Amino acid sequence: MQLNINEYKKVQSIAKSVLQDIKPFITAEVSEKQIAERCASLMKERGAEKTWYYECPALVLLGSRSCLSISGKDYVPSDEKVGSENLVTIDLSPLVGQTWGDCSRSFVVEDGRVREEAEIKSAGFLQGLKAERLLHDSFIKAAAPGKTFEEIFLEMNALIKSLGFENLDFLGNVGHTIEVDKNDRLYFEKGNAATLGQDTLFTFEPHIRAAGGRWGFKLENIYYFENGVAKEL
16 A cells, blocks of 8 residues: 555544534534534535545444444434533544545533533543543554554453453454555454554554443544654554
8 A cells, every 4th residue: 555644644634623623513402413414514624525434424422322333334323412411422534535534532521511621520531531542652652563453452452451441342443454445444353463564554443431331432543653653643
């Protein structure tokens, strides 16, 4: 796969900007469906009119569905509203030409609005956000050219468990390669003996819940290797 890192950065920046700009839109009275539609509209305004992910540009899950792990081909946004307290996860998959973006974030809602981390009152929300950051920091250290997808899968799932969380992904994986055809994706999963190459682009996207908890957290970035070190796109 011939990579143009700058082109991928441009598309990924569209997803990141939408995830930043959607925050004021997320209020108590809006629904999962409305948030998904607004995200798709914002991406189109920025030049990403298509998606690579089963015609699902924005996969939004909140409340009772935040722990749901579902493929984009089966996803139907619900009319469930955010309410005064919630966790809203948004996973964006923009496509420009043949270049993918892939990015997700979890938004904590308290008192009917998205709160920045310094404002969050709930210890459970803070615990989940902290665990996601720790996992990504550890992933950057664990990922290296020549390592197998299974090795990284096992390391990350052991860490998820040690933190008191569980992996909610319906396939059990924690990320995949960035391709042109979605069917060519290689996953960080058990049994995958393929190795990471120096020119590989890949996601890390643990979907986790505290043991016995009610909220499913997501944080997804694309990574690439620069001089053998994993860097966020």
